[in-house]
Amino acid sequence: MNALKRKFLEVLYSVLPITFIVLILNFTYLSLDFSVIIRFLLASVMVVIGLSLFLIGVDIGVSVLGNKVGETITKTNKISIILIVGLIFGFIISIAEPGLVIFTNQTASVTDNQISSSTLLIVASLGIGIFLMIAFIRIIYNIPLYILLFIFYSIIFMLGIFSNPELLVIAFDASGATTGVLAVPFILALAFGISRMKKDSKASEKDSFGTIAIVSVGAVISVLILGLFNKNQNLTPAISELPILETRIFYPFFVQFNSIAKQSILAILPIFAIYLLFQFLIFKLSKRAFVKIFKGFIYSFVGLLIFLLAVNAGFMDIGRLIGYFLAHNDYQVIVVIVGFTLGIVTILAEPAVHVLTHQIENVTTGYISKSSVLVALSLGVGIAVGLSVMRLFNPAIKIWYILLIGYLIALGLMFIVPKIFVGIAFDAGGVATGPLTATFILAYVIGVANGTESSNVILDSFGMISLVALTPIITLQLLGLVFKIKAKKGGL
Amino acid sequence: MNDSLNKNNLTLIFVIVYSKMASKILKYSKKCGISGGTIFYGTGTIPNNKILGLLGFDEVNKEIVLMLGEKEVAYHTLEMLNVKFKLYKPNHGIAFALPVSQILGSNLFSEERRENKVEKPKYNLVFTIVDRGNAERVIDAAVLAGSKGGTIINARGSGIHETSKLFNMEISPEKEVVLIVCDSLKTDQITKKIYEELEIEKPGNGIIFVQDVDKAYGLYNNTEL
Numbered sequence: 122m123n124a125l126k127r128k129f130l131e132v133l134y135s136v137l138p139i140t141f142i143v144l145i146l147n148f149t150y151l152s153l154d155f156s157v158i159i160r161f162l163l164a165s166v167m168v169v170i171g172l173s174l175f176l177i178g179v180d181i182g183v184s185v186l187g188n189k190v191g192e193t194i195t196k197t198n199k200i201s202i203i204l205i206v207g208l209i210f211g212f213i214i215s216i217a218e219p220g221l222v223i224f225t226n227q228t229a230s231v232t233d234n235q236i237s238s239s240t241l242l243i244v245a246s247l248g249i250g251i252f253l254m255i256a257f258i259r260i261i262y263n264i265p266l267y268i269l270l271f272i273f274y275s276i277i278f279m280l281g282i283f284s285n286p287e288l289l290v291i292a293f294d295a296s297g298a299t300t301g302v303l304a305v306p307f308i309l310a311l312a313f314g315i316s317r318m319k320k321d322s323k324a325s326e327k328d329s330f331g332t333i334a335i336v337s338v339g340a341v342i343s344v345l346i347l348g349l350f351n352k353n354q355n356l357t358p359a360i361s362e363l364p365i366l367e368t369r370i371f372y373p374f375f376v377q378f379n380s381i382a383k384q385s386i387l388a389i390l391p392i393f394a395i396y397l398l399f400q401f402l403i404f405k406l407s408k409r410a411f412v413k414i415f416k417g418f419i420y421s422f423v424g425l426l427i428f429l430l431a432v433n434a435g436f437m438d439i440g441r442l443i444g445y446f447l448a449h450n451d452y453q454v455i456v457v458i459v460g461f462t463l464g465i466v467t468i469l470a471e472p473a474v475h476v477l478t479h480q481i482e483n484v485t486t487g488y489i490s491k492s493s494v495l496v497a498l499s500l501g502v503g504i505a506v507g508l509s510v511m512r513l514f515n516p517a518i519k520i521w522y523i524l525l526i527g528y529l530i531a532l533g534l535m536f537i538v539p540k541i542f543v544g545i546a547f548d549a550g551g552v553a554t555g556p557l558t559a560t561f562i563l564a565y566v567i568g569v570a571n572g573t574e575s576s577n578v579i580l581d582s583f584g585m586i587s588l589v590a591l592t593p594i595i596t597l598q599l600l601g602l603v604f605k606i607k608a609k610k611g612g613l
Numbered sequence: 614m615n616d617s618l619n620k621n622n623l624t625l626i627f628v629i630v631y632s633k634m635a636s637k638i639l640k641y642s643k644k645c646g647i648s649g650g651t652i653f654y655g656t657g658t659i660p661n662n663k664i665l666g667l668l669g670f671d672e673v674n675k676e677i678v679l680m681l682g683e684k685e686v687a688y689h690t691l692e693m694l695n696v697k698f699k700l701y702k703p704n705h706g707i708a709f710a711l712p713v714s715q716i717l718g719s720n721l722f723s724e725e726r727r728e729n730k731v732e733k734p735k736y737n738l739v740f741t742i743v744d745r746g747n748a749e750r751v752i753d754a755a756v757l758a759g760s761k762g763g764t765i766i767n768a769r770g771s772g773i774h775e776t777s778k779l780f781n782m783e784i785s786p787e788k789e790v791v792l793i794v795c796d797s798l799k800t801d802q803i804t805k806k807i808y809e810e811l812e813i814e815k816p817g818n819g820i821i822f823v824q825d826v827d828k829a830y831g832l833y834n835n836t837e838l
Contacts, residue, residue, distance in 0.1 A: 125670050127631075177670070322765065322789060323746035416668070486654055486769045487636075487676075488787040 125177065132173045135475070138466040139561075140165045143439060146459065151446045156368045157439055163370070164435020167427050168470060175302070175424030176475050182417015183303060184310040184476075186396050191314020193403060195261075203261065203315075204254050210311070211253030211336065213391040214304045216246040219384035220559060224298035241347065248343025249299055249336050253308070256335040260316050263324060266331040267535040267543050273338045274532055278525075280345040286521045292344035293524060293587035296337035297554030302425065303388045305473040305552055308332050309480050329484045330544025337551040337590070373434040381433060385426045393418055428472065429556060436561040444568025453514055456569055457507050464506030464589075465499040467562055471555040474498065481545060493600060494545070501596035502553055505588040509566055512584070513573050520584035527591045534598040542601025550594040554586050562589070623713040624687035625740075625824065628678040628694065629655070630706035635676035636785070639771065641697055642680055645690040650680040651742050651770035651788055679740075679770075679790070681713065681822065715800075715823040717808050736826035737800040738792065741807055742770065743819035745787035751807055755793050758806035761832065763793040794829055 143161060147153050194206050215221055221242065229238035259269055281289045300308075309332070316328035396414065400406060406414075440463075447456045468474055478491040512518050535543050566585045626647075628638050635652040642650065657675040665671055682690060687710055699705045714737070741751045748765040755763055771785040795803055804821050813819050 125665070125668075127673075181672075320749060321746070322748060322767065326745070326787075483654065485787060486767045487652065488769045488785065 125173070128177050129169070129173045132169050132176065132470075132475075135469040136165060136169050136172070139463070139470055142462055142466050143443070146443060150452065150455065151443065153439065153442055154368060156370050157442065160370050160373065160435045161439045164431040167431035167435070171424045171427030171429075171431060172470065172472055172475070173424065174420045175428055175472055176479075178417045178420030178422070178424055179303075179306045179476055180417070180479075182414050182421055183306045183392060185414055185417065186392070186399075187307045187310025188314040188317075189404065190395070190399055191311040191316075192318060193314075193399070195315045195318045200258075200261070203257050207254035207257040208250040210395065211250030211339075212246045213394075214307065215249040215299050215340075216242060217387045217391045218299060218301040218304060219388050220298040220301045220556065221245060221295070222387070224295060241344070244343050244347045245295060245299065245340050248339045248346075252336050252339025252342075253332070255339075256312070256332040257315065259331070259335065260312060260328045263328075265540070266327075266334070266547075267540065270331075270334065270338070270535065270543070270547060271532060273335070273342065274528060277338070277341055277345065280342065280349070281521075284345055284348050286519060287583075288345070288348040290520050290524070290584045290587055292341045292348070293590065294583055295340045295344045296551060297586040297590045298559070299340040300333055300337055300473070300551040300554070301388060302472045302555055303392060303421065305333060305555075306476040307392050308336060309476065309548075313480065313484065326484055327541045327544060329480070330541065330548050332548070333551040334544065334547030337547075373438075374430060377430055377434045381430045382426060385422060385429060388425065389418065389422050425472075432557055432560050436557070437564045440561040440564035441568035441571070444565040444570075445572040446568075448513075448569040448572030456514075457510050460510035460565065460569075461503040461507035463562060463565060464503035467557055468499050468502040468553060469495065471553065471557045473552045473555045474549075477545075477548060477552045485541070489541075489545070489604070494549070494597065497596040497600040498549055498553060498593050501549075501593035502558070502589055504596075505592040506562055506566070506585070508592075509585040509588050510569055513566070513570055520587065524584075524587060524591060527588075527595065531591065531594040531598065534595065534602070538598045538601035539605050542598055542604070546594045546597035546601065549597050550590045553593045554590050558589055559586065622684045623716055623822070624682060624684045624710045625713050625822070626678075626680040626682065626687050626691060626708065626710050628680070628706065628708040629657070629675055630678070630698070632674040632676050634698070634706065635678045638678050638694065638698065639680070639785075642678075642690050642694065645693045646686040647680045647682045647690055649771055650678050651768045651790060652676055652678050652785070653766050653768035653790060679742075681716070681820075711824060713822045714825050715804070717804060717813055717821040734797055734825040734827060736794060736829040736832075737797045738794050738824045738826050739800065739804060739807075739821065740824070741791040741793070741811075741819060741821045742768070742788055743791070743811060745789055747811060747819070748789035748791050750810060751789075751791045752793075754806045754810035755791075755795075755803050758803040759799045760793050760795050760803050763791045766790040766792070794826060794832065796832075797825075 140162070144158075147158060190206075194203050197203070225238040225241040225245065229241065255269070258264070259266065277292075284292075309329075312332035313329045316325045319325035319328070396418070400411060443459065444456070447459060474495075478494050481489050481494055482491050508523060509520075512520065512523075531546075538546075563585060626642075628635075630638060632654070639647075639650045639652065653676070655675040655677050657673045658671055680687075680690070691708055691710055694708055695701060700708055739755075741748075743751055745767070748763075752760075752763040752765070766789065768788045768790050769785045770788040793803065800823055804823060807813065807821055811819055813821060
């Protein structure tokens with residue numbers, strides 16, 4: 122068995138559950154148009170191919186590059202270089218991040234363009250740059266992650282008092298949107314590259330995680346600060362219509378191709394530019410090593426393109442149709458259960474999740490196994506989706522109540538779980554909200570909102586991303602607690 | 614093998630397999646009488662496949678399992694592994710055994726030395742397996758005792774004291790393997806120093822074992838073979 126086949130099988134097993142659940146739903150509660158189902162099946166096959174290629178590409182390209190860059194800047198032994206690199210990398214990775222671009226456009230339209238999308242994009246990217254810098258400082262000077270996170274979340278709570286609740290929710294959504302599919306592996310590898318230079322292996326292991334967490338917090342804080350300067354915060358919700366049913370099977374793939382291609386190029390370009398820059402100025406790798414990483418970039422790009430195309434053209438409308446149909450027919454309990462189940466299976470096929478779990482296994486040499494992380498993560502996301510759907514039927518439950526209580530629990534747990542799980546958990550929060558969640562699950566929630574009269578479509582569906590970013594933090598820390606209790610040496 | 618080895622001789626088993634297999638190997642070996650093992654990651658190559666090489670897929674992830682056992686048990690385990698995991702087929706992994714000359718820190722095997730050795734080897738390879746985070750202390754101790762340094766490998770492992778389960782998955786604690794190649798004259802003082810510093814005599818604190826090395830290059834104060 123070679124690497125290609127193994128990766129392919131691994132991805133196949135993680136995409137099959139979501140395909141089965143949708144098919145089962147189709148044959149039990151709803152009967153969707155034949156063309157939609159065929160398109161969904163076609164898209165599932167494309168997701169498997171795209172995701173396999175993407176992950177292989179990340180393995181031999183982006184991750185290798187991130188490790189090398191991390192090592193190289195640490196070896197310079199100059200704090201100024203590390204800080205400048207952190208600031209610039211954070212900025213250029215996020216300013217081109219497709220998820221963030223879409224998010225800022227949406228936010229601008231919801232807020233009636235009081236905050237222009239380009240201002241929001243620049244501010245959020247700058248925030249991410251500054252926080253990536255802080256994350257690097259933390260690794261080098263051994264600042265414990267939980268103390269930093271505690272300070273940052275206190276700042277967020279303080280800012281939250283002066284902001285209106287809708288903006289707070291938007292800000293938390295931003296944290297999910299910033300950590301895109303390519304940014305995650307690159308940032309993880311950078312952090313690993315820097316921290317593995319440490320002599321103390323326990324610390325180096327711990328410090329490999331937590332960088333994504335700090336970066337996500339950066340996005341929240343910068344959006345909230347921006348909100349303070351815009352006193353007139355009357356958020357006017359946009360109206361979202363149910364899409365017209367497209368019965369042509371292949372047509373949506375062609376329609377979406379241009380914009381998806383643009384997104385994929387934008388996502389990979391900054392990291393590729395960093396690669397060329399480092400290769401010609403600093404690394405001067407041998408031709409063989411250069412070509413290999415280059416191939417990795419090509420695989421990642423092609424894989425990402427196929428994956429995003431499949432998800433946008435084949436998964437989005439089916440998610441929305443399922444949600445709309447179930448809610449419209451008043452199957453409230455089933456809507457929640459389906460939401461929970463979709464949350465559980467969707468996260469398995471999320472690209473960045475594969476990268477994170479792989480990294481966790483590598484860093485801990487299999488001590489924290491991929492499957493245990495996936496169980497906790499899936500449960501977390503399932504609960505999040507279930508909660509967001511439940512909330513649509515009970516508008517009295519405000520999203521920020523849940524966020525407040527949730528983050529208080531998450532912050533409290535930080536003090537008792539093994540420290541490596543703090544980093545992993547908060548990283549997973551940022552990682553869980555990838556392109557599949559942001560399209561398929563979001564579409565499902567929007568569909569449910571469309572089918573429920575009492576709900577305000579855009580505002581209500583916004584909070585879903587923040588919840589998906591929150592619950593894994595809690596469930597993974599609980600996993601850490603279980604490890605702590607179970608892993609005690611017996612018989613001594 | 615050398616005929617002069619006594620019957621209780623200890624043997625180190627190496628098994629190199631594709632990733633995800635190591636836990637199964639270790640579990641099965643325990644059934645065969647092995648008391649514990651240590652697992653670490655490696656990368657292997659796929660030779661003679663031009664297409665895969667061209668595509669850039671010429672590397673695979675491997676896992677390496679280290680297990681100690683008495684010679685009889687070890688050979689039995691190797692045979693069983695060979696059958697169970699079909700190692701005789703191509704691309705199913707490899708397993709081999711090497712003699713161990715000295716062991717410290719395991720209460721299963723009494724401390725013993727290989728005697729009657731006709732010719733003492735010039736070098737020794739000292740393996741020290743400790744909990745994650747302690748490898749630096751091992752190297753510090755070894756350097757104090759005259760070693761030139763060491764190599765640390767991140768690993769996970771399980772011995773008889775450390776097995777717990779989580780949703781039917783075994784949790785194997787994180788370990789570090791330290792490899793030190795040294796002049797055989799210094800072996801005793803190095804192992805003794807590590808033994809004292811790391812309190813190896815207490816169960817669960819680690820294990821040290823020594824192998825003979827016939828040839829060594831690159832040890833900079835010994836230019837000749």
